[in-house]
Every structure is written in structure tokens, then in C-alpha cells.
Amino acid sequence: MVKKESIGIGLMGLGVIGGEVARVLAARAEVLGGQIGCPLVLRKVKVLEADLARPQAKEMGLELFTTDAEEFFSQDMDIVVEAIGGEQPAFDYLKRALSSGRHVVTSNKEVIAKHGVELFALAQQHGVGLHYEASVGGGIPLIAPFQQDLVANKISGIYAIINGTTNYILTLMAKEGADFPSALARAQKLGYAEADPRNDIEGIDAVYKLAILASLAFHCRVQPQDIHCEGISRMNNRDFRYAQELGFAIKLLAIAKQTDNQIEVRVHPVFIPEESLLAKVDGVYNAILVQGDLVGRVLFFGEGAGASATSSAVVSDVVSAAQDVIAGGGSRAKWVLEPGKSIRPMAELETRYYLRLNVADQPGVLAQVSKALGDHMISISSVIQKAVDSAAQTAEIVIMTHPAKEAEMQQALDELGKLASVKEIGNFIRVED
Amino acid sequence: MVKKESIGIGLMGLGVIGGEVARVLAARAEVLGGQIGCPLVLRKVKVLEADLARPQAKEMGLELFTTDAEEFFSQDMDIVVEAIGGEQPAFDYLKRALSSGRHVVTSNKEVIAKHGVELFALAQQHGVGLHYEASVGGGIPLIAPFQQDLVANKISGIYAIINGTTNYILTLMAKEGADFPSALARAQKLGYAEADPRNDIEGIDAVYKLAILASLAFHCRVQPQDIHCEGISRMNNRDFRYAQELGFAIKLLAIAKQTDNQIEVRVHPVFIPEESLLAKVDGVYNAILVQGDLVGRVLFFGEGAGASATSSAVVSDVVSAAQDVIAGGGSRAKWVLEPGKSIRPMAELETRYYLRLNVADQPGVLAQVSKALGDHMISISSVIQKAVDSAAQTAEIVIMTHPAKEAEMQQALDELGKLASVKEIGNFIRVED
Numbered sequence A, B: 001m002v003k004k005e006s007i008g009i010g011l012m013g014l015g016v017i018g019g020e021v022a023r024v025l026a027a028r029a030e031v032l033g034g035q036i037g038c039p040l041v042l043r044k045v046k047v048l049e050a051d052l053a054r055p056q057a058k059e060m061g062l063e064l065f066t067t068d069a070e071e072f073f074s075q076d077m078d079i080v081v082e083a084i085g086g087e088q089p090a091f092d093y094l095k096r097a098l099s100s101g102r103h104v105v106t107s108n109k110e111v112i113a114k115h116g117v118e119l120f121a122l123a124q125q126h127g128v129g130l131h132y133e134a135s136v137g138g139g140i141p142l143i144a145p146f147q148q149d150l151v152a153n154k155i156s157g158i159y160a161i162i163n164g165t166t167n168y169i170l171t172l173m174a175k176e177g178a179d180f181p182s183a184l185a186r187a188q189k190l191g192y193a194e195a196d197p198r199n200d201i202e203g204i205d206a207v208y209k210l211a212i213l214a215s216l217a218f219h220c221r222v223q224p225q226d227i228h229c230e231g232i233s234r235m236n237n238r239d240f241r242y243a244q245e246l247g248f249a250i251k252l253l254a255i256a257k258q259t260d261n262q263i264e265v266r267v268h269p270v271f272i273p274e275e276s277l278l279a280k281v282d283g284v285y286n287a288i289l290v291q292g293d294l295v296g297r298v299l300f301f302g303e304g305a306g307a308s309a310t311s312s313a314v315v316s317d318v319v320s321a322a323q324d325v326i327a328g329g330g331s332r333a334k335w336v337l338e339p340g341k342s343i344r345p346m347a348e349l350e351t352r353y354y355l356r357l358n359v360a361d362q363p364g365v366l367a368q369v370s371k372a373l374g375d376h377m378i379s380i381s382s383v384i385q386k387a388v389d390s391a392a393q394t395a396e397i398v399i400m401t402h403p404a405k406e407a408e409m410q411q412a413l414d415e416l417g418k419l420a421s422v423k424e425i426g427n428f429i430r431v432e433d
Helices: A016-027 A029-036 A049-053 A055-060 A069-073 A090-099 A109-125 A143-149 A164-176 A180-189 A204-218 A237-246 A307-327 A365-374 A406-418 B016-027 B029-036 B049-053 B055-060 B069-073 B090-099 B109-125 B143-149 B164-176 B180-189 B204-218 B237-246 B307-327 B365-374 B406-418
Strands: A007-012 A040-046 A079-082 A103-106 A155-161 A248-259 A262-273 A285-292 A296-303 A350-360 A380-389 A394-401 A422-431 B007-012 B040-046 B079-082 B103-106 B155-161 B248-259 B262-273 B285-292 B296-303 B350-360 B380-389 B394-401 B422-431
Touching: A007 A016, A007 A069, A007 A090, A007 A307, A016 A029, A016 A040, A016 A055, A016 A307, A029 A040, A029 A307, A040 A069, A049 A055, A069 A090, A079 A090, A079 A307, A090 A103, A090 A109, A103 A109, A103 A307, A109 A204, A143 A204, A143 B143, A143 B307, A155 A204, A164 A180, A164 A237, A164 A248, A164 A285, A204 A248, A204 A262, A237 A248, A237 A350, A237 A380, A237 A394, A237 A422, A296 A307, A307 B143, A350 A365, A350 A406, A365 A380, A365 A394, A365 A406, A365 A422, A394 A422, A406 A422, B007 B016, B007 B069, B007 B090, B007 B307, B016 B029, B016 B040, B016 B055, B016 B307, B029 B040, B029 B307, B040 B069, B049 B055, B069 B090, B079 B090, B079 B307, B090 B103, B090 B109, B103 B109, B103 B307, B109 B204, B143 B204, B155 B204, B164 B180, B164 B237, B164 B248, B164 B285, B204 B248, B204 B262, B237 B248, B237 B350, B237 B380, B237 B394, B237 B422, B296 B307, B350 B365, B350 B406, B365 B380, B365 B394, B365 B406, B365 B422, B394 B422, B406 B422
Parallel strands: A007 A040, A007 A079, A079 A103, A262 A422, B007 B040, B007 B079, B079 B103, B262 B422
Antiparallel strands: A155 A248, A155 A285, A248 A262, A285 A296, A296 B296, A350 A394, A350 A422, A380 A394, B155 B248, B155 B285, B248 B262, B285 B296, B350 B394, B350 B422, B380 B394
């Protein structure tokens, strides 16, 4: 136990999250101090020049702020809270904070996903903790449960809706029949999607978060580039109608599975049974289903983003870090790495597929399509055929397959694309039962 | 930091949970030791004479066992795991363990709900920890999230399905139209309900769990006797049919709310909107919805009972306790008590009500009923009237009220019961929107 008069905090960034963290630390000072045993004191806030004009900065008192990293790091601080976001300069600042013996709290998913291993090594070397509960799922407890509550389990699977923007868009498409561009526009208008929405809609944000969760759950290093990633921009409202007809919902899932020492990690749209709990998670909400050998299925649900929810996680990490400071023994959160784990190539995936084809409305087409699939050992479980456009003499065929190999499916798709009778491969979506 | 060659564990009880905990501690020894930094060693198991005949006891080696509490407590143990259950002798053993400086892990909801305050004081006095994650919600992380992840929040509400037995029975009644006795019999046959099911079906088990959660969430002492409790035995399958017609599900909810410093705590059947997430929690599963000012709504879902799920929580607590032992600074889990909180009397509750009456099939009855309600300022939001038994000349009236005071409703029910035209008050169920 270390006797402390107070715990010194340095905050980097006064944006949406940093501003809310500063507010909560002040508003809850008494309760938080009671939990820790001594007060938390905000010593310095590192900001950009432009932030000094913010009303909050003026209210807090400008002497609390600096734009100079040297000045910031020279303060007497036990804990550095990073709320800048993005890879740089956040990564450099985090290294500097850890190297100078400060405990670190961050909500930065990109840095943790890309550089977590290096940062953890630095933290261990300097006897301090690296806390990142806010990096995944906003205020939903996820990191702590994996580090603590589920520690006795062998985790076999994670199935997660961890990007609120895409879930909002998919919900609009499913419930209101919106097409993708108009659903995206609405999400942007409401502030759920950014002006440049690629990070969300292409699945990159979900990839960062899955890399963090899978690394933690499976005790290994999963990097963003290990994760197969497809976004939602190719979704069409026709797919939602067929999904409904077939008893499925369409969600962008982040999936991580472990079988023996092989790890499967992927982010892409999937068909999931409409009666499953994840299918019922609508709008900007997140939900993370974890399968453990002892605990069975547990699901965590809540707001996955937003200043309030994220600051809930950041401040709880600050309290944990402060308790570590007082305990004087470094961090108790370990990132255990087990040897012998490998990433399973996407080509080896075996799953069912939904396939929507635009074909010539003439005899024998279905036979050609099913032959192309059959040549790759893909058997059909059900078919829906509807005339779409009698003027163009095209029809739409929707196929659900039995479980098939991804590599075979990709080859079959290539061959289907070359058939004269197949006008267009409308979409193909994997099924997760 | 305390240098330890190993952490000594004493286990009390080798029943369903104790047996599984012993199995997991052995099977996961390596991973758990890695998390802690030194091995966990099971030093002694306190059992009853009859347990010595269990195959597991023989496999583990009989020298590990004792039936003598004196011998048990004389061992070199850092952590005592209590898996006996029930109030006594468990309570005495827990006091003895804490008083002798051992960290304690327990799954005993009854002892924590009734005697938590005393046990926490003992733990603090002796510089050790009291861990009870397994006492509520099986393996679902709940205690740790309240103690840690949600610590920055003001919690305003908890809405919980925390008894799997009753949820299973209600699910059967809702989905299959089963009546209460046959649904209970089926739950008993499957081992989901005990031969004497009162603890579950009368809501007592849920009361213990809610007392624990509410105390933790609201930083105060909520005792079982503070909680208004009604079980599910008066539920009739007619109520489920009407609920469906009206767009509701019926669940046994444990509800805790905090407004200013007033705390409302109750366990009883409720109508909840069928599109709410809790309405979709079926079978033996548990789900706990928490409303915090920062985090918004978070929901935790999973298996709320069973040896595996419970042992997942017990073993994670053992790891936390072991980390506390090594940190050498007592427990970091604090039970903060804030002054000035009071329990709101049930009579002051204001909510909507569902009311099912069996009335004489004659003119003017509805007028009499609505007058009796109106006399108590209870206004009707909708009415369904159906002829049930033309031979007996009775009809069934189902009423949904606007929000009304509980005290007024109870008086109105009294008066309705005295009306000659009201043959029977079929049921009344509160609504939670």
C-alpha cells in the first residue's frame, strides 16, 4: 500500500470524450474519491491550440491547459488519460506516458488493436497498467469481464454487433425498406455516421474492436490484418426482403471462434436466425455474445458509443488505475499469451451461403447454376425463383446452400459470373446459425 | 506485493457447486496460476460424513477431506471458498474464515442478502476481501460490473429476471398455454424446480438477489424484508392470453429504482411490453437490465444457475482474491454506504395495472366496476369484455388502468371484492412500461 494524499491525473484531449471525462471527474469527485480512498485531482490537460477557445476550457480555468507535450509530461501525474483518438500522435504519447511510469487509460481502439502488444510490454516493464475498457463497446463492460469474470473459461466464440453506425443503417433497411444510400444519409444527418463514413461502413472500426476482444479472449495476438473484413455497402433492400422470407435477419457481425488452437476471425454481413437474441438488437445499440465452456452463452448489451457511455468506461478505468497506484504493485490486468495459436485462413471457412442471382428468364438456367455449384461440392438447401423484369426477360434466383467451403464458394462465384445466363451476382451473404 | 510460493485454498462443501469448483481449479490450474503469478493449491475440503462416499472425493484423495471444522480452519489457507449454501452453518463459517484473516469467496445469496453488512465489516476489520459474484446470476458478470465498470454512474434502475425456475414456468405458460400446476410439474421433472419449490415460485430467491444488487448499486443497505414480494403461483393461463392480446409479456421481475434518495424495491409478476428485450428472455435464462446516467441501458444475459456457470463466477472470484493476497493490501472491493437513503413504502408506488374480473353477465356491472375504481382516482385506459360462461351467466372483464397509486388500488380491489356483481377478482398485475 502506498500512502497518497491524492492521485494526479493528466488528460490528453478535450474533444467529445475528453470533455465528458473532465466533467464526470469533477461532478463525481466525492463518490470516486470514496471508492479509491483519496481524491482524484486533474493536474493538466493537453489540448490543441483551437481547444483553448472552448467554453469548457474557460470554465475549467485556462491555467489547467497546455498545448505543449513537454510541459504536460513534466507534471506530477500518476495516471494519463488519452482521449485524442487515431493512431498518431496518440501512440507516441501513450508510449511516453508508460515509459515515464504513468498508468494509462485510453479509449483508443486503433492504437490498442495495432500496437497493444508493444504497449503492454512497455507497461509491464515499467510496472504500470494499461486500461482500455472504453476501446470496445462504449460503456458496456467487456474488457474487465474477459480479464476477470470469465477468466476460468475456455472461450470458444464471440459474436458481436460492435458498430452502432452500421447496425443503425441495417435496421433502417430491414424495418423501413430503405436502400443503402438513403439509410446512410439518414445516419449521417442524425450524427450516427461521419461525413466520411468508410471506417464504419467498411467494417474497419469493427475489425479494430474484434482484434482487441479476440486477443483477450483467446490469449493470443490477433492483429487487424488477420481479420477478414467486408462492409455493408453492397447490401440491397432486396436481400432484406428475402432474409425475412427465409426467417433471417441481416447483421454486420464480428465473429471470433477458437477450435483447438485455430482462431477464426472475420467481420462481414451475415444471415442470423430471426429468433436469435442478436437479431433483436436494433438501432445504434451494440451486443456481444460470448460462448464459454463453463459460463455457457452470456450476452452484453448497451450503447456502444457516445460521450456519456464512453466516459463511464474511461472513469471506471481511472478508478481501477488509481487503486493500482495505491496498491503499489503495478497492474493486475495481465495479457496472457499462450503459444501455438494460429489464424485459420478464410479459404478454409465452412458455412452456409445465401446467394442472389439475376439470370436470364429461360429454360435450363437453374440447371446451369446448380451444376456450377455442384462442381464445387456445394449443395442447395432451398431455392426461391421470382420473375423480376419481364421486359428485360430476367428473373431473380435466391439460393440457400448447405454448408460449403469458402474456397469452393469463391471459385463457384467466379464461374457463375462467367455464365452467359447469369446477368449479375446480386449478392452473397454467409449464414451464421 | 507479497511473495508467495502458492496460494492455499480451503473449500467448504462438495455438492453440485463445490464439486465443480474443485474440478475446475484442478483442470485449469496452469492458466489460473499464470493469471495470478503463482499456483493455487487446494489444501483442505470440509465436507459432511456422507460426502466422503462420493466418487469425486475418492478420486481427489481422502486425505484432502475433513468433516471437522476445527481441523479445517487450522490449515494454512489464504482463501476459504464456501459452497455449502443456506444460512447456517454457512454464516458462522464465513465469520470464522474472515475473523481468522482469510479472504472469502461465496455463492451464498441468502447469507450475503441477510448478513452482508456484518460480513463486510468483519472483512474490513481483518483486511481481507469478501467475494460473492456467484451469489447473483450464476456466471453472468454482475457484482464486478457494479463494483468496477459502472462505478462512475448514478444507477437509477435495475430490472431483472433473476430466477430461472420461475422464468421457465412463465415461458411454458406463455408459449404453450400450460396452466401453472402442470408447468411447475414439468420444471420439477427437468430438475429446474425443486421438490419444495416455494423458495423460487414465491419470489424469495429473487428477493435475496435483488437485496444484494440494490445494496451494491445504490450504496445502501437493502435487506430482504425491505422488498415487497409476490410470487407467480396465482398466474393463470388466461392472463397470458390477455397479455398477448394487449401486446405484453408476463415476467417475474425484480425491480429496484432510485429517485433522489428514495429506493423502491419489489419482486412480483409484471406486464412488460412484448417488444422489450426482457420480454424476449425465455426459459431458464436470466437477464439484468441496468439504467445508469452515463452508460444508459446495459443488459447482461446468461445462464443464471447451474454448476458450471456458478463455478465460472466462483473461480474468477478466487483469482481476484488471490491477486488481493499477492497485492498484500486487503480487498479493493468496497461496499460504500451513503447516508440518507430510505425505502419507499409500497403503498406509494404509482403504476398502471392489469385487472381481470369475473362478473355477473348483467347490465350496469361495468358502471359499478368503473365507479369503484373512479372513487379511488383510478381511470381506465382500456377494457376487454368477453362472455365466458353463459350457463353461469358470468362474463370476464379485463381492465388496463392509467397510472394509479398502489394504496388506492388496494382499497379499490377490496371494494370490488365486496360488490355482489363481482364474482371473483381473477388477477391483478402491475405494468412496467
